[in-house]
Amino acid sequence: MTAGRVVITGGAAGIGLRLAERFAARGDRVAVCDADAAAVAAVAAAHPDWIAAPADVTDEAEMGAFLARVESDWGGADVVCANAGIGGPAGRIEDLDYDGWRACLDVSLNGAFLTCRWAARVMRAQGAGLILLTSSTAGLFGYPLRAPYAAAKWGIVGLTKTLAMELGPDGVRVNGLAPGAVEGPRMERVLAKEAAASGLPVEQVRQQYVKGVSLRSWVSADEVADMALFLASPAAAKISGQILAIDGHTETLVP
Numbered sequence: 001m002t003a004g005r006v007v008i009t010g011g012a013a014g015i016g017l018r019l020a021e022r023f024a025a026r027g028d029r030v031a032v033c034d035a036d037a038a039a040v041a042a043v044a045a046a047h048p049d050w051i052a053a054p055a056d057v058t059d060e061a062e063m064g065a066f067l068a069r070v071e072s073d074w075g076g077a078d079v080v081c082a083n084a085g086i087g088g089p090a091g092r093i094e095d096l097d098y099d100g101w102r103a104c105l106d107v108s109l110n111g112a113f114l115t116c117r118w119a120a121r122v123m124r125a126q127g128a129g130l131i132l133l134t135s136s137t138a139g140l141f142g143y144p145l146r147a148p149y150a151a152a153k154w155g156i157v158g159l160t161k162t163l164a165m166e167l168g169p170d171g172v173r174v175n176g177l178a179p180g181a182v183e184g185p186r187m188e189r190v191l192a193k194e195a196a197a198s199g200l201p202v203e204q205v206r207q208q209y210v211k212g213v214s215l216r217s218w219v220s221a222d223e224v225a226d227m228a229l230f231l232a233s234p235a236a237a238k239i240s241g242q243i244l245a246i247d248g249h250t251e252t253l254v255p
C-alpha cells in the first residue's frame with residue numbers, strides 16, 4: 001500500500017506531535033506546521049524526512065506558503081488534521097476581556113478555516129480524503145469559566161458536520177476528535193488557570209475533573225492518536241460527520 005500523506009497543524013508539540021509520530025510510524029509521509037518556530041526547528045532536526053514549517057494557522061500568507069509546499073511536493077494530501085488550538089482565558093464572562101476572547105476564537109476556530117479550505121479543494125479534486133478537526137469535550141458540554149474555549153470548540157463541531165455534508169458526495173470524509181483532559185503540560189497549565197479563576201486549590205480542580213469522568217481517568221495523547229489512526233483506516237470508510245469523544249465518558253465539565 002502506498003504511504004499516506006498526512007498534514008497536521010500545531011504539530012510541533014502535544015497531541016499534534018504525537019499524531020505526527022504515530023502516522024509516521026505507520027509508514028505515512030508527514031507534514032507539520034506550528035507557530036512555535038523553535039519547536040518546529042527541533043522537530044525538523046529530529047525528523048529530517050518530514051516537512052516541518054513555521055506557520056501560524058491564522059496567517060494566510062504563512063499557511064499559503066506551507067500548504068503550497070505540501071501540494072508541490074506531494075500533489076495532494078490524504079489526511080489533514082486541523083489540530084492547532086489554544087485554551088484562551090479562564091474566568092466569568094463579565095471578567096473576560098475582548099482581546100482574550102478574540103485570540104481564543106481566532107486560533108481555535110478561525111484557525112481551522114484556511115486548513116480546511118485547502119484540504120477541501122485538494123481532496124475534492126482527488127475524490128478522496130479525510131479531514132480530522134480537533135474539538136474537545138468542551139465542544140460537547142457547557143464549560144463554566146471557559147466560555148471562549150467552549151464557543152470555539154462547539155464551532156469546530158459545526159464546521160465538521162457542515163463540511164461532512166459539503167464534501168461527502170465527492171468521497172471526502174470529515175470527522176472531529178473530542179479529547180477529554182489529556183495528561184501533560186498543557187493540562188497542568190489549564191488547571192493552574194482554572195484554579196486562579198475559581199479560587200479553588202489546583203488539586204481540588206484536578207479531582208473535580210476526574211470525578212466528572214465515568215472512567216475516573218484522563219486520557220493520553222496516544223489514545224487520541226489511536227482514534228485518529230482508526231479513522232484514517234479502511235475500517236472507518238463509512239464514518240463521517242461524527243465527533244468521536246476520547247474521554248473516558250465525560251458526565252460534566254464543572255471546575
Ligand code: NAD
Nearest residue numbers: 010013014015034035036056057083084085136179181182
Ligand atoms: P499544546 O499546547 O500541547 O500544543 C499545541 C501546539 O499548537 C503547540 O505546538 C503550539 O505552538 C501550536 N499552536 C498554537 N497556536 C498556533 C497557531 N496559531 N498556529 C499554529 N500552531 C499553533 O496543546 P495540545 O494539548 O496538543 O492541543 C492540541 C489540540 O487539542 C488543540 O486544539 C486543543 O484545544 C485540543 N485539545 C486538547 C486537550 C488537552 O487536554 N490537552 C483536550 C481537548 C482538546
